[in-house]
Amino acid sequence: MKIVCIGGGPAGLYFALLMKQLDPAHDITVVERNRPYDTFGWGVVFSDATMDHMRQWDAVTADEIQQAFNHWDDIELWFKGRRIRSGGHGFVGIGRKKLLNILQARCEALGVELVFDTEAESDLDYADADLVIASDGIHSKIRGRYAEAFRPDIVTRPNRYIWLGTKRLYDAFTFDFQRTEHGWFQAHIYKFDETTSTFIVECPEHVWLAHGLDRADPAESIAFCERLFADNLQGERLLSNLRHLRGSAWLNFQRVVCGQWWLKNEHGSHVVLVGDAVHTAHFAIGSGTKLALEDAIELVRQFKLLGPTSGDSPEHLGEVLTRYQAERSVETLRLQNAAWNAMEWFEVCGARYCDQLEPEQFMYSMLTRSQRISHENLRLRDAGWLEGYERWFAGRAGLDAAQAVPPMFTPFTLKGLRLKNRVVVSPMAQYSAVDGLVGDYHLVHLGARALGGAALVMAEMTCVSPEARITPGCPGLWNDAQGEAWRRIVQWVHAHSDAAIGVQIGHAGPKGSTCVPWQEGGMDQPLPVGNWPLLAASAQPYLPIDKGGQLPRAMTRADMDRVQADFVAAATRAAEAGFDWLELHCAHGYLLSSFISPLTNHRTDAYGGPLEKRLRWPLEVFAAVRAAWPAERPLSVRISAHDWVDGGLTPADAVEVARAFKAAGADLIDVSSGQVSPDQRPTYGRMYQTPFADRIRQEAGIATMAVGAISEADHVNSIIAAGRADLCAVGRPHLANPAWTLAEAARIGYTPIAWPKQLVSGKSQMEALAQRAAQQAGAVK
Numbered sequence: 056m057k058i059v060c061i062g063g064g065p066a067g068l069y070f071a072l073l074m075k076q077l078d079p080a081h082d083i084t085v086v087e088r089n090r091p092y093d094t095f096g097w098g099v100v101f102s103d104a105t106m107d108h109m110r111q112w113d114a115v116t117a118d119e120i121q122q123a124f125n126h127w128d129d130i131e132l133w134f135k136g137r138r139i140r141s142g143g144h145g146f147v148g149i150g151r152k153k154l155l156n157i158l159q160a161r162c163e164a165l166g167v168e169l170v171f172d173t174e175a176e177s178d179l180d181y182a183d184a185d186l187v188i189a190s191d192g193i194h195s196k197i198r199g200r201y202a203e204a205f206r207p208d209i210v211t212r213p214n215r216y217i218w219l220g221t222k223r224l225y226d227a228f229t230f231d232f233q234r235t236e237h238g239w240f241q242a243h244i245y246k247f248d249e250t251t252s253t254f255i256v257e258c259p260e261h262v263w264l265a266h267g268l269d270r271a272d273p274a275e276s277i278a279f280c281e282r283l284f285a286d287n288l289q290g291e292r293l294l295s296n297l298r299h300l301r302g303s304a305w306l307n308f309q310r311v312v313c314g315q316w317w318l319k320n321e322h323g324s325h326v327v328l329v330g331d332a333v334h335t336a337h338f339a340i341g342s343g344t345k346l347a348l349e350d351a352i353e354l355v356r357q358f359k360l361l362g363p364t365s366g367d368s369p370e371h372l373g374e375v376l377t378r379y380q381a382e383r384s385v386e387t388l389r390l391q392n393a394a395w396n397a398m399e400w401f402e403v404c405g406a407r408y409c410d411q412l413e414p415e416q417f418m419y420s421m422l423t424r425s426q427r428i429s430h431e432n433l434r435l436r437d438a439g440w441l442e443g444y445e446r447w448f449a450g451r452a453g454l455d456a457a458q459a460v461p462p463m464f465t466p467f468t469l470k471g472l473r474l475k476n477r478v479v480v481s482p483m484a485q486y487s488a489v490d491g492l493v494g495d496y497h498l499v500h501l502g503a504r505a506l507g508g509a510a511l512v513m514a515e516m517t518c519v520s521p522e523a524r525i526t527p528g529c530p531g532l533w534n535d536a537q538g539e540a541w542r543r544i545v546q547w548v549h550a551h552s553d554a555a556i557g558v559q560i561g562h563a564g565p566k567g568s569t570c571v572p573w574q575e576g577g578m579d580q581p582l583p584v585g586n587w588p589l590l591a592a593s594a595q596p597y598l599p600i601d602k603g604g605q606l607p608r609a610m611t612r613a614d615m616d617r618v619q620a621d622f623v624a625a626a627t628r629a630a631e632a633g634f635d636w637l638e639l640h641c642a643h644g645y646l647l648s649s650f651i652s653p654l655t656n657h658r659t660d661a662y663g664g665p666l667e668k669r670l671r672w673p674l675e676v677f678a679a680v681r682a683a684w685p686a687e688r689p690l691s692v693r694i695s696a697h698d699w700v701d702g703g704l705t706p707a708d709a710v711e712v713a714r715a716f717k718a719a720g721a722d723l724i725d726v727s728s729g730q731v732s733p734d735q736r737p738t739y740g741r742m743y744q745t746p747f748a749d750r751i752r753q754e755a756g757i758a759t760m761a762v763g764a765i766s767e768a769d770h771v772n773s774i775i776a777a778g779r780a781d782l783c784a785v786g787r788p789h790l791a792n793p794a795w796t797l798a799e800a801a802r803i804g805y806t807p808i809a810w811p812k813q814l815v816s817g818k819s820q821m822e823a824l825a826q827r828a829a830q831q832a833g834a835v836k
């Protein structure tokens with residue numbers, strides 16, 4: 056088979072050598088525009104796992120790379136005059152030149168033809184090639200030429216970076232953050248050979264512009280960076296490879312994803328994209344070279360799988376390339392997603408974390424930036440450092456800092472209420488009230504969860520009037536009998552547990568008058584009989600009318616006054632019932648949420664239009680509730696921080712919403728998302744709403760509760776330790792297991808937790824079983 060690789064970077068060279076090794080009869084040429092043994096760039100890093108993978112495919116290359124590697128374990132942070140170091144991170148670094156030299160030499164030894172100093176204009180110039188490998192990097196000409204077929208999605212990111220080197224040698228992967236009068240810069244630094252380190256400097260576009268760096272020539276930019284990082288450089292210079300830089304020395308990262316990875320050109324040659332030409336990963340997780348090398352491995356593996364007789368013959372090319380794309384596109388997307396989180400962290404860290412967090416917590420936040428490294432991962436990497444951090448965090452939470460306590464089990468005080476830990480039973484409708492009255496079911500349900508270890512048990516959405524109900528089974532606080540029924544439950548929880556109990560008051564608005572989920576029509580469907588009239592910000596049904604939607608009436612000012620009075624009366628009864636915490640439900644498309652979201656509020660009066668006006672009535676209700684609710688008891692607001700629909704509320708808007716409620720006296724924002732429109736397209740995943748809680752906490756400066764797919768102690772510990780939220784609400788896991796918190800404590804080996812005295816005989820057994828399970832899983836440290 057005749058193969059031409061356009062581009063002699065890691066992807067093209069490695070594919071060429073592996074393919075030649077698979078069958079020396081292949082005629083393989085690599086065309087590279089640079090001169091031999093000449094390239095741009097400094098060092099690249101990748102993991103031990105990539106090395107193992109490479110060794111399986113070509114031990115000679117892997118051994119040479121291994122010998123040239125610089126291996127290091129530590130990450131060191133320079134921040135606000137402090138240096139913090141943690142170990143166990145396991146990187147390997149190599150000079151890009153050295154890596155390419157090894158690959159080039161191996162290609163030559165195997166008989167691959169290397170053509171340097173030659174710019175390939177088009178795949179069509181190689182008409183006799185059966186296969187053209189487009190390994191021509193991020194700005195791939197070949198990809199551009201067939202953009203319609205390859206469907207590249209290229210996103211240019213807002214930060215600017217410059218890729219420099221230095222002769223100062225570092226013994227850790229070093230991050231240095233420096234504040235200037237216009238904002239923060241950060242440097243990512245690592246040694247890659249015996250004489251040189253990579254030194255990448257990065258900052259947001261507006262900071263870069265404010266410093267006039269758009270007008271600076273490369274020498275001026277370097278001088279600027281040398282001044283900024285003078286302490287760190289200790290007299291060494293910053294070096295550049297500017298000969299290869301076109302235009303500004305400062306680049307924007309471009310994230311590339313392609314819909315199609317191969318095609319057949321007009322000469323009948325197959326053309327396939329590999330490496331940066333088909334996908335890019337931000338240097339924040341340092342995996343671009345790994346992806347390029349693994350593309351090459353996978354492509355060769357697919358040839359090999361089809362066998363020596365058929366696999367590498369041209370007629371099977373379509374099959375091989377289809378399988379290559381199917382395998383690699385999933386894996387690269389997974390990595391790109393992780394890289395995306397890490398990249399975003401560096402894009403926003405100046406405004407969101409640098410000013411807000413103390414160095415210890417900033418380090419933790421940085422280490423867990425991709426959300427792939429959790430609390431327990433950090434323990435495996437460097438138990439000593441993590442314990443030190445747990446002690447620091449416990450001290451900040453008011454505990455004696457002599458003992459390392461998992462952050463999840465530190466107390467949290469809000470107003471006059473001290474919660475024993477950070478776990479909250481999320482409010483969950485049970486649809487089991489009769490005429491709005493809670494009964495024995497609720498006593499048992501909430502009572503069991505109060506015994507189960509969570510610090511705060513939130514009762515479900517409790518309605519402020521009969522018309523405010525979602526279903527006929529929803530509880531209420533619109534009459535005194537209901538208040539008394541709640542008081543019985545609150546008193547039981549206070550008498551028999553050390554949990555606090557709160558209630559969420561709400562009005563279903565356009566989503567009211569629907570079936571109990573397990574009856575007839577099911578969730579969100581209108582009652583077959585006995586419907587009541589609905590209210591909303593605008594006369595817009597939640598579901599389309601032809602799918603059973605019921606048309607609400609747009610509220611008049613008189614409606615607003617009446618409903619506001621209902622909220623105040625419910626809050627007063629909640630206080631009288633003895634609840635420790637009150638939450639105002641402004642999320643999920645219900646009445647107050649219907650005012651906040653632009654998807655559901657189309658009013659043209661003083662309560663519609665820009666966010667400020669859409670918030671007006673919800674804030675009035677909040678202020679009236681605040682006045683009725685005891686000042687020393689916490690009052691939170693649940694919001695939908697993202698509508699997950701184009702044109703809907705965004706996480707940036709949610710920060711404004713949080714600021715407005717904070718100014719009106721809210722103590723905490725409970726950050727949920729969605730359920731405002733049936734057209735929503737949420738991106739689910741573990742802890743998927745936590746980034747919104749994090750952003751609100753840092754940017755609006757108010758305590759937050761994270762919720763949504765938080766299902767392990769490890770999640771709670773990571774969220775609380777990184778300062779992404781102050782509390783974690785756990786919903787469905789508490790439906791399955793009322794004692795979720797106690798069980799998780801046992802699972803992570805945290806034994807000092809107190810159990811209710813009646814249940815305590817179960818404690819040591821649960822702990823022993825958990826320990827045995829961990830041993831069996833080989834997870835005991």
Ligand SMILES: Cc1cc2nc3c(=O)[nH]c(=O)nc-3n(C[C@H](O)[C@H](O)[C@H](O)COP(=O)(O)OP(=O)(O)OC[C@H]3O[C@@H](n4cnc5c(N)ncnc54)[C@H](O)[C@@H]3O)c2cc1C
Nearest residue numbers: 062064065066088099100175191192330331341343344347
């Ligand atoms: C600042 C920065 C830091 C990075 N750090 C890391 C890191 O730490 N770890 C890591 O794994 N990755 C890192 N990367 C990413 C890494 O450089 C790339 O992901 C990787 O090199 C991709 O390999 P490739 O072979 O696909 O493309 P490239 O390495 O870009 O190779 C493409 C080659 O094609 C040649 N070429 C292009 N067009 C033509 C043409 N028309 N004719 C002939 N030749 C052509 C180019 O000269 C080049 O040699 C970093 C990138 C940047 C920008």
Ligand SMILES: Cc1cc2nc3c(=O)[nH]c(=O)nc-3n(C[C@H](O)[C@H](O)[C@H](O)COP(=O)(O)O)c2cc1C
Nearest residue numbers: 481482483484515516727762763764765785786787
């Ligand atoms: C059965 C059920 C009922 C719910 N009822 C409410 C509710 O009354 N009020 C509310 O704000 N959220 C309600 N939710 C949402 C949960 O509080 C929580 O935000 C959601 O389940 C995501 O958390 P999880 O992944 O831990 O379950 C309900 C969820 C479930 C599963």
